[in-house]
Amino acid sequence: MVAKSRVTIRNSTRDRIFDIINYGALSLATLTVIYPLYYILIASITNPDLVAGGGIMVVPREVTFEGYRRILAFSQLWVGYRNTIIYTVLGTLINLVLTLTAGYALSRKDFVGRNAFMVFLLVTMLFSGGMIPRYLLVRNLGMVNTRWAMLIPTAVGAWNLIVTRTFFQSTIPQDMLDAAVVDGCSNTRFFIHIVLPISPAIIAVMALFYGVGHWNTFFDALIFIRARHLQPLQLVLREILVQNQMDLELLDDIQTMVDQQRLVESLRYGIIFVASVPILMLYPFLQKYFVKGVMIGAIKG
Amino acid sequence: MSAPLATTKTLRAERRRSIYRNYDLYLFLLPTFFYFLIFHYGPMYGVQIAFKNFTASRGIWGSPWVGLVHFQRFFSSYQFWSLLRNTLGISLYSLIAGFPVPIILALLLNQIPSKRFRRIVQTITYAPNFISVVVIAGMLLVFLSPRGGLINAIIELFGGTSIYFMARPEWFPTIYVLSGIWQGAGFGSIIYLAALSSIDPQLHEAAIVDGATKFQRIRHIDIPGIVPTAVILLILNTGTIMNVGFEKAFLLQTPLNLETSEIISTYVYKVGLVNAQFSFSSAVGLFRAAINLILIVAVNRFARTVGETALW
Numbered sequence: 033m034v035a036k037s038r039v040t041i042r043n044s045t046r047d048r049i050f051d052i053i054n055y056g057a058l059s060l061a062t063l064t065v066i067y068p069l070y071y072i073l074i075a076s077i078t079n080p081d082l083v084a085g086g087g088i089m090v091v092p093r094e095v096t097f098e099g100y101r102r103i104l105a106f107s108q109l110w111v112g113y114r115n116t117i118i119y120t121v122l123g124t125l126i127n128l129v130l131t132l133t134a135g136y137a138l139s140r141k142d143f144v145g146r147n148a149f150m151v152f153l154l155v156t157m158l159f160s161g162g163m164i165p166r167y168l169l170v171r172n173l174g175m176v177n178t179r180w181a182m183l184i185p186t187a188v189g190a191w192n193l194i195v196t197r198t199f200f201q202s203t204i205p206q207d208m209l210d211a212a213v214v215d216g217c218s219n220t221r222f223f224i225h226i227v228l229p230i231s232p233a234i235i236a237v238m239a240l241f242y243g244v245g246h247w248n249t250f251f252d253a254l255i256f257i258r259a260r261h262l263q264p265l266q267l268v269l270r271e272i273l274v275q276n277q278m279d280l281e282l283l284d285d286i287q288t289m290v291d292q293q294r295l296v297e298s299l300r301y302g303i304i305f306v307a308s309v310p311i312l313m314l315y316p317f318l319q320k321y322f323v324k325g326v327m328i329g330a331i332k333g
Numbered sequence: 334m335s336a337p338l339a340t341t342k343t344l345r346a347e348r349r350r351s352i353y354r355n356y357d358l359y360l361f362l363l364p365t366f367f368y369f370l371i372f373h374y375g376p377m378y379g380v381q382i383a384f385k386n387f388t389a390s391r392g393i394w395g396s397p398w399v400g401l402v403h404f405q406r407f408f409s410s411y412q413f414w415s416l417l418r419n420t421l422g423i424s425l426y427s428l429i430a431g432f433p434v435p436i437i438l439a440l441l442l443n444q445i446p447s448k449r450f451r452r453i454v455q456t457i458t459y460a461p462n463f464i465s466v467v468v469i470a471g472m473l474l475v476f477l478s479p480r481g482g483l484i485n486a487i488i489e490l491f492g493g494t495s496i497y498f499m500a501r502p503e504w505f506p507t508i509y510v511l512s513g514i515w516q517g518a519g520f521g522s523i524i525y526l527a528a529l530s531s532i533d534p535q536l537h538e539a540a541i542v543d544g545a546t547k548f549q550r551i552r553h554i555d556i557p558g559i560v561p562t563a564v565i566l567l568i569l570n571t572g573t574i575m576n577v578g579f580e581k582a583f584l585l586q587t588p589l590n591l592e593t594s595e596i597i598s599t600y601v602y603k604v605g606l607v608n609a610q611f612s613f614s615s616a617v618g619l620f621r622a623a624i625n626l627i628l629i630v631a632v633n634r635f636a637r638t639v640g641e642t643a644l645w
Contacts, residue, residue: 133365143351156369165376323459
């Protein structure tokens with residue numbers, strides 16, 4: 033008895049040490065993630081000279097909204113924003129219609145040919161023709177430099193389709209379908225009036241996965257879109273943040289090169305912030321749907 | 334004799350009836366079928382230009398066959414080995430450094446009793462997953478800047494001299510891999526947390542009664558519980574080992590770090606879409622796709638032989 037309780041005490045001490053280390057490690061990991069984001073925010077509103085000198089770490093000083101005033105007046109950024117919203121809304125709508133209908137059809141056990149289609153689908157996940165044949169195809173279809181190029185070539189995601197199918201398969205009871213069929217309900221009516229209303233979770237998950245994908249799309253825009261008035265946000269951001277091409281519009285009233293350069297650095301922080309705000313603000317409210325999406329995907333991983 | 338024949342007949346009739354009854358389900362699938370046919374099988378058909386001398390005027394079908402000329406040119410070019418080394422190097426580095434992080438994160442999170450603390454850590458660590466790669470590249474460039482960048486400010490704070498990271502080829506793989514972990518580790522832990530939550534709680538209760546410490550329970554219950562998930566993800570990751578993300582590598586490339594940052598996909602982009610050598614770049618892309626396919630099949634077979642877990 034004595035020996036046993038001594039073991040328990042020793043173990044609970046060990047567990048406490050473990051807990052302390054664990055809390056410490058996770059706090060450190062969380063700080064590592066959030067600090068760069070926080071730094072972007074404070075650097076964007078601090079006097080650029082202080083940022084350049086490495087002077088701020090925790091609290092912003094000599095706060096100025098000069099950078100944001102200029103960003104808000106920068107028309108190409110807002111053209112990009114508008115285009116991205118168009119691509120995201122229309123693109124996600126197309127994705128949802130195709131993925132939900134096809135996902136439902138594939139979830140039906142009495143759907144003759146569904147196994148053949150699954151093989152047809154899996155092949156595309158294992159092998160692809162590659163960047164160049166895909167570009168030539170889209171070019172031959174006359175979509176290059178049109179809005180279609182941002183909507184149609186990504187109309188359905190194979191992985192999302194499988195997740196949707198799995199969801200319908202495991203949530204729509206067979207009895208429900210049988211009862212509807214006895215009442216003379218067609219598949220289309222059953223899908224629209226019964227399946228969709230009881231599946232808000234998968235609709236939300238898919239809208240979010242596809243939506244974030246469209247919002248962040250960079251590669252397709254890079255190869256398919258050249259016209260400036262069709263450019264999505266990410267292409268505009270690349271010019272400013274990566275290629276370091278500050279539009280003169282942003283700086284036209286600044287006289288000296290030194291002053292321009294000084295402001296450029298500060299504008300970059302502001303633009304990074306403005307570009308990530310919509311998603312980072314929305315995300316905490318939608319987090320549970322993203323998690324749910326990963327979980328459904330994992331069932332049939 | 335006639336019994337099985339009759340069954341086949343009724344089966345066939347039953348299938349026909351089912352197709353007829355479910356005609357609208359076929360309409361549901363039709364657009365998606367055509368989408369995959371055109372946008373996924375179309376490029377597979379188009380990849381034949383890797384064996385041809387493609388000219389736009391003669392089209393994919395009409396261009397003359399040239400056999401393996403483009404492949405030979407690629408294999409004997411001076412860039413071949415450096416492209417292969419960079420691509421595989423970054424992939425393996427990502428895999429070795431990045432694969433364990435979400436697992437460790439999930440194991441630690443799973444031991445946190447406070448629900449509130451868990452939720453805060455999860456919300457924050459998942460967030461970077463949703464930041465676009467262009468913004469990530471922009472952040473890296475401002476943080477690593479030799480003039481007032483955060484990282485260099487910290488280095489100077491501790492008495493070091495600032496480093497011009499983007500101009501130093503030896504830093505590129507580390508920048509690529511660490512930023513990938515920063516962005517993806519949190520979200521990657523979700524799947525392991527799901528696996529951990531499906532472990533029978535009785536195992537833990539029994540272990541506690543037997544006097545096992547938390548560390549021992551992680552070692553002997555949690556880790557064996559998530560091995561199947563880890564194996565599946567490892568197979569999937571290995572299958573894409575030649576697919577170093579085009580976007581981040583492309584965005585972080587500078588003329589000064591090309592020595593380590595030029596990977597197969599960025600090379601295909603430049604040769605194919607910038608210089609319009611469609612056939613040659615298709616051949617390079619096809620080489621990459623073929624290696625991927627071989628790898629995923631091989632790793633899957635290996636996993637099936639060694640353990641019970643495999644993709645198919």
